[in-house]
Amino acid sequence: xxxxxxxxxxxxxxxxxxxxxxxxxxxxxxxxxxxxxxxxxxxxxxxxxxxxxxxxxxxxxxxxxxxxxxxxxxxxxxxxxxxxxxxxxxxxxxxxxxxxxxxxxxxxxxxxxxxxxxxxxxxxxxxxxxxxxxxxxxxxxxxxxxxxxxxxxxxxxxxxxxxxxxxxxxxxxxxxxxxxxxxxxxxxxxxxxxxxxxxxxxxxxxxxxxxxxxxxxxxxxxxxxxxxxxxxxxxxxxxxxxxxxxxxxxxxxxxxxxxxxxxxxxxxxxxxxxxxxxx
Amino acid sequence: xxxxxxxxxxxxxxxxxxxxxxxxxxxxxxxxxxxxxxxxxxxxxxxxxxxxxxxxxxxxxxxxxxxxxxxxxxxxxxxxxxxxxxxxxxxxxxxxxxxxxxxxxxxxxxxxxxxxxxxxxxxxxxxxxxxxxxxxxxxxxxxxxxxxxxxxxxxxxxxxxxxxxxxxxxxxxxxxxxxxxxxxxxxxxxxxxxxxxxxxxxxxxxxxxxxxxxxxxxxxxxxxxxx
Numbered sequence: 061x062x063x064x065x066x067x068x069x070x071x072x073x074x075x076x077x078x079x080x081x082x083x084x085x086x087x088x089x090x091x092x093x094x095x096x097x098x099x100x101x102x103x104x105x106x107x108x109x110x111x112x113x114x115x116x117x118x119x120x121x122x123x124x125x126x127x128x129x130x131x132x133x134x135x136x137x138x139x140x141x142x143x144x145x146x147x148x149x150x151x152x153x154x155x156x157x158x159x160x161x162x163x164x165x166x167x168x169x170x171x172x173x174x175x176x177x178x179x180x181x182x183x184x185x186x187x188x189x190x191x192x193x194x195x196x197x198x199x200x201x202x203x204x205x206x207x208x209x210x211x212x213x214x215x216x217x218x219x220x221x222x223x224x225x226x227x228x229x230x231x232x233x234x235x236x237x238x239x240x241x242x243x244x245x246x247x248x249x250x251x252x253x254x255x256x257x258x259x260x261x262x263x264x265x266x267x268x269x270x271x272x273x274x275x276x277x278x279x280x281x282x283x284x285x286x287x288x289x290x291x292x293x294x295x296x297x298x299x300x301x302x303x304x305x306x307x308x309x310x311x312x313x314x315x316x317x318x319x320x321x322x323x324x325x326x327x328x329x330x331x332x333x334x335x336x337x338x339x
Numbered sequence: 340x341x342x343x344x345x346x347x348x349x350x351x352x353x354x355x356x357x358x359x360x361x362x363x364x365x366x367x368x369x370x371x372x373x374x375x376x377x378x379x380x381x382x383x384x385x386x387x388x389x390x391x392x393x394x395x396x397x398x399x400x401x402x403x404x405x406x407x408x409x410x411x412x413x414x415x416x417x418x419x420x421x422x423x424x425x426x427x428x429x430x431x432x433x434x435x436x437x438x439x440x441x442x443x444x445x446x447x448x449x450x451x452x453x454x455x456x457x458x459x460x461x462x463x464x465x466x467x468x469x470x471x472x473x474x475x476x477x478x479x480x481x482x483x484x485x486x487x488x489x490x491x492x493x494x495x496x497x498x499x500x501x502x503x504x505x506x507x508x509x510x511x512x513x514x515x516x517x518x519x520x521x522x523x524x525x526x527x528x529x530x531x532x533x534x535x536x537x538x539x540x541x542x543x544x545x546x547x548x549x550x551x552x553x554x555x556x557x558x559x560x561x562x563x564x565x566x
Contacts, residue, residue, distance in 0.1 A: 178472045
């Protein structure tokens with residue numbers, strides 16, 4: 061396993077032994093995670109394993125009870141004033157599963173409002189940049205539409221552009237394709253792929269295993285609030301060391317994906333139960 | 340006979356119009372005072388501090404659960420008939436007291452409408468705004484309140500229509516409104532046909548005023564139902 065710590069550059073994000081519980085319900089039980097600048101890092105694992113919670117801790121939406129979180133020079137776990145967390149969030153973009161666009165604002169206004177009110181940019185500058193970002197996510201023709209008039213995939217692309225409008229150092233993607241139709245998943249993933257190719261630092265929580273394998277520099281597998289294993293995408297998906305990872309990937313990728321070629325009688329359908337036959 | 344009745348009605352129509360204007364004036368002032376007061380109390384009711392929430396809760400519970408007629412008698416007979424302001428005695432007319440009597444339950448209802456609207460904005464809107472580095476005040480002003488006002492509009496208009504109908508109670512404490520005028524006219528002309536006609540007219544006036552509001556409310560509710 062290549063040790064990420066040996067790199068000379070300081071990682072942009074580092075989590076050390078992060079513990080968080082909701083009441084008596086432990087969610088994170090000692091998470092260690094590193095993200096280098098310019099990397100795409102995916103967090104995979106079963107539902108309820110604390111993946112989204114990790115992202116919310118990084119941007120200070122949730123406060124862990126124990127452990128350290130650092131983003132750049134900011135010690136996130138020590139922030140106790142909302143004003144300090146606001147400074148952090150100016151640098152960290154967040155894209156949600158349910159898009160969470162502002163329904164009373166047009167697409168363009170959704171992109172312009174935060175740069176204007178939070179960063180104090182002039183409305184002319186903010187609007188110019190917003191239009192450029194909409195073109196980037198191929199939504200420039202819908203600048204004056206309202207979120208309710210857009211498909212899920214379109215709304216999610218606008219949500220990505222809205223996060224980009226703050227010029228973040230880092231973007232967190234929280235299962236951004238889980239609420240989408242299969243046909244529109246591709247258009248959102250294409251946008252994220254472009255971002256990673258341009259060198260934007262991205263942390264993705266995703267159930268799109270093929271996509272994670274394709275674009276990630278590093279993949280973390282979590283289960284029950286712990287990192288079970290991490291490594292390069294190739295290593296995690298092709299040669300996972302943990303049995304838990306193997307079992308998860310076998311289910312997540314579908315048996316057809318990784319099943320070794322059936323030896324012996326090729327006409328014997330040993331797993332006939334998995335197919336539906338229509339005659 | 341019919342012509343005489345119609346003629347009498349025509350004669351009395353300016354007085355009826357003046358009376359109805361009194362009802363409309365009371366209703367407009369009551370909803371205006373009630374809305375301003377209600378938004379203030381509603382804001383207290385959603386405050387994170389219990390010390391501000393408690394008086395707001397009490398206000399809402401007391402004035403939402405009191406019969407309007409009781410509140411109107413209450414304000415009419417509790418307040419003095421004139422006020423001593425800066426060395427002058429200023430008259431405190433009954434119709435103003437009725438307006439306050441109606442503004443009290445209106446404020447309690449507006450506070451509840453406001454609290455409900457704030458609560459109906461999904462928590463994810465807060466989360467998304469926080470992730471974009473908005474302050475709490477900015478989130479309220481730019482994200483939550485604009486969405487609230489849209490949602491509040493239909494129930495608020497509905498409340499206004501109810502208050503307008505409630506102004507008919509004003510005649511019971513001697514305000515010279517539409518109902519009072521109709522009673523005077525009925526007693527003066529003293530003809531059964533005329534009495535029937537004039538109360539039909541009163542009904543029609545209230546209906547003509549309130550029905551469009553109710554229709555507009557329904558229209559807005561349908562329009563906002565999906566967004």
